[in-house]
Amino acid sequence: MIRVSLFISSSKKYIKKGFAVLSPFLFLLLLFGANRLLRYLIYDDSDSYTRLAFHEMRTQQENIDVLFLGSSHCFRSVDVGVTDELFAANTFNAGSALQSWDGSYAILKEAAKKNDLKKVYVEMYYDIAGEVYWEREGLTSVYIISDYLSPSFNKARYLMEGSAPDYWIEGFFSPRRYWQKLFSRGHIAEVVATKRTEGYKNYEYWGDPETDSQYYTQKGYIANRESIENYDFSFEGDWEPIPDAVFSADDKKSVKRIIDYCEKHDIELAFFSVPMPYYNMVATGNYESYIEQVNNLLEESGVPYYDFNLCREEYFSYDCGLFMDEDHLNSAGAESFSQLFAELMLGQIEKEDLFYDSYEEKMQSIADRVYGVTYSVTETEADKCFTFETVQKGNVDCYASIYRMVSGTEDYEELRVLAPLDHISVPAGEQGKLRIDIFADAQGRELSNQIYIDY
Numbered sequence: 001m002i003r004v005s006l007f008i009s010s011s012k013k014y015i016k017k018g019f020a021v022l023s024p025f026l027f028l029l030l031l032f033g034a035n036r037l038l039r040y041l042i043y044d045d046s047d048s049y050t051r052l053a054f055h056e057m058r059t060q061q062e063n064i065d066v067l068f069l070g071s072s073h074c075f076r077s078v079d080v081g082v083t084d085e086l087f088a089a090n091t092f093n094a095g096s097a098l099q100s101w102d103g104s105y106a107i108l109k110e111a112a113k114k115n116d117l118k119k120v121y122v123e124m125y126y127d128i129a130g131e132v133y134w135e136r137e138g139l140t141s142v143y144i145i146s147d148y149l150s151p152s153f154n155k156a157r158y159l160m161e162g163s164a165p166d167y168w169i170e171g172f173f174s175p176r177r178y179w180q181k182l183f184s185r186g187h188i189a190e191v192v193a194t195k196r197t198e199g200y201k202n203y204e205y206w207g208d209p210e211t212d213s214q215y216y217t218q219k220g221y222i223a224n225r226e227s228i229e230n231y232d233f234s235f236e237g238d239w240e241p242i243p244d245a246v247f248s249a250d251d252k253k254s255v256k257r258i259i260d261y262c263e264k265h266d267i268e269l270a271f272f273s274v275p276m277p278y279y280n281m282v283a284t285g286n287y288e289s290y291i292e293q294v295n296n297l298l299e300e301s302g303v304p305y306y307d308f309n310l311c312r313e314e315y316f317s318y319d320c321g322l323f324m325d326e327d328h329l330n331s332a333g334a335e336s337f338s339q340l341f342a343e344l345m346l347g348q349i350e351k352e353d354l355f356y357d358s359y360e361e362k363m364q365s366i367a368d369r370v371y372g373v374t375y376s377v378t379e380t381e382a383d384k385c386f387t388f389e390t391v392q393k394g395n396v397d398c399y400a401s402i403y404r405m406v407s408g409t410e411d412y413e414e415l416r417v418l419a420p421l422d423h424i425s426v427p428a429g430e431q432g433k434l435r436i437d438i439f440a441d442a443q444g445r446e447l448s449n450q451i452y453i454d455y
Contacts (some may be wrong), residue, residue, distance in 0.1 A: 035173055038175035038182070039175050040191075040192070041175075041188050041191065041192065042178045042187065042191060043175060043178055043191070044190075044191045044194065045147070046194045046195070046206075047206060049075070049206075050145065050148055051147075052205065052206075052216055053075075053093075053094060054110075054148035055148075055203045056220070057094065057110070057111055057220075058114065060090065060092070060114075060115070062090040063090060063115050063116055064090050064091075064092045064117060065090050065091065065115075065116075065118045066083065066087055066089050066118065066119045066121070067094060067108065067115075067119070068083075068091065068092065068093045068095060068120075068121050068123070068220075069095065069107055069108060069120065069122045069123065070095045070099055070104065070122060070123025070125065071095060071099045071100075071123060071125045072096075072097050072328060073123050073125045073274045073328065074093060074094075074099070074123040074274070075097075075220055075221060075222050076221075076222055076329055076334060077123075077274040077329045077333070077334050078093045078095070078334065078341070079221055079334045079335050079338040080093050080217075080219045080220065081218070082335055082338035083338050083342050086338075086339065086342035086343070086346065087119075087346070092219045093221045094220055095123065095220060096145055097140075097144065098128060098140075098141035099128070099145065100128050100141070100162075100254070101122070101251055102158060102162050102254040103145045103158070104122055104254070104258060105158075105254050105257045105258050105261070106145060106146075106149060106157075106158040107145065107149075108120060108261060108262075109154045110149055110152075110154060112265065118267065119267065119268045119269075119270075120262055120267050120270075121269075121271075121345075122269070122270075122271050123272055123274060124272065124273050124305070125273065126242055126246060126287075129247050129251055130243060130246055130247065130251070131248055131250060132248050132250060133162045133163070133248075134164045136162070136163055136164070139163055139167055139170075142158075142159070142162050143170075143171065143177070146158055146159050146162075146171060159171040205218070209223070213226050214226070221334075223334070224328070224330050224331055225330060226324045226325075227322070227324065227330050227332070228323050228324070228325070230450035231320050231370070231371060231372055231449040231450075231451075232320075232372075232450060233279035233320070233326050233373070233451070234326075234375065234453055235326060235372070235373075235374045236374070236375055236377065238374065239283040241284060241289075242284060242286050242287060242289040244289070245293075246289070246293050247293060252297065255297060256301075259298075263301075269303050270304045270345070271298060271304070271306070272305065272306045272308065272341070273305075273307045274337060275309055275311060275318060275329065275333070275337060276309055276326075277318065277320060277327075277371070278318055278371050278393075279391055280326055282371050282391050282392070282393050283371075283372070283374065283391045287309065287359055288358065288359035291310075291359055306341075306355075308340070310358075311340070311356075312355070312356060315340060315354050316340055317336075318366075340354075366393060368392075368393050368394025368395075369394070369396055369440070370390050370392040370396060370398050370440075370448050371391050371392060371393065371449075372390075372391045372451065373388050373390055373421070374388070374389050374391060375387060375388045375389070377455070381428060382428055383425040383427055384425065384426050384430070384455065386424050386425070386426075386455075387422070388400075388421050388422060388423065388436075390421060397441070397442075398420075398421060398438050398440065399418045399419065399421075399438070399441070399442050400418070400419060400420070400437065400439070401416065401417045401418055401436075401437045401439075401444065402414075402415045402416045402421075402424050402434060402435070402436050402437075403435040403436075403437070404434055404435075405433040405434075405435070407432065417444075418439065418442060418444050421436070421438065431455065432454075433453065433454050433455070434455065435451070435452055436451040436453070437449070437450050438450075438451070
């Protein structure tokens, strides 16, 4: 009887110890399960291109030989159909919106788990630079990467270094971001219905190449057929120049990690910037500062940097019809750029032939003209006033006729004809569209720009 009591006592003691050891794992398992369930119920990612891209990256039947990393300038500019053919390899575009270099490093490590990467090309866009990662508040650009990284130390490091502790719960437990939707039956029913479709379950591409202007093609590349006509470039607000210290300490650390990782794993590495419209270059004013700072950042490592904003026009025309907006290439521009990029990397074009030696030399080569406008808006009880500044190279004359779309029609009425472009007013609270025709001559014969502004 005593032995039975001792056995029972001993068993209880071991059960308690076993439970104490297993309870953290059970808790994590329950938390992981709850996270998956709630994410399924309330998180609608049916239109997420990163969901499609990460799935494709993990399920590639062929080894990924060439990996592209970067921001929207990457996923809109590198047409993998073109680069596959010219590199004679499996290329993959792992760009994402506002992807900073800590995100690029995390994706690099994710891709390298199942692929023997031969070449990695990292896109550099100046407007991404300068973040202090723990001071980030809008974390969408982080979450669209972290949500699809596999559970790993790499994912934990990315979230914990890329966001302040106050955001870690939302980072690791994604349903927390959409907590208010948990009690919306309509939202849950809609999300679940979407996720039960064959298209969602089979990771079908979104967008129709035949009818839609924008669509997901394959392996991370998003095509857009929209194009700019008649230098219809405008921007509300002041266009900020490149800071003297554009890269933060966090940026530099992340870039160095990418360089060190590729060196350690014998991966060929280069950094690049994609072509932007002359409007962007002229409005920035001091783009040469960015080129210099990138070169200084990479100088010690010896890793090359190729800035395609220095291309000679016989290789890339910079025609406004190759762009979808003031920043990004459209599908025609992406096809042209991707071919040019591959030819340079494969040694079919010499760097000295392709690029001007300096930004100053490049700017001297482009035409003196108006490339677009910036504007500010002030509103009183009576009216809304638009104040314009032309973005132009050289001391050129310009005369503007301004029109307002007539409500309920496609017609325009004149507000001002062939006058200096300074300001114009419309009634306060009115919604509509302005059309600004800019001419290079006072007679209105040489149309330079036709710019549309919604208000």
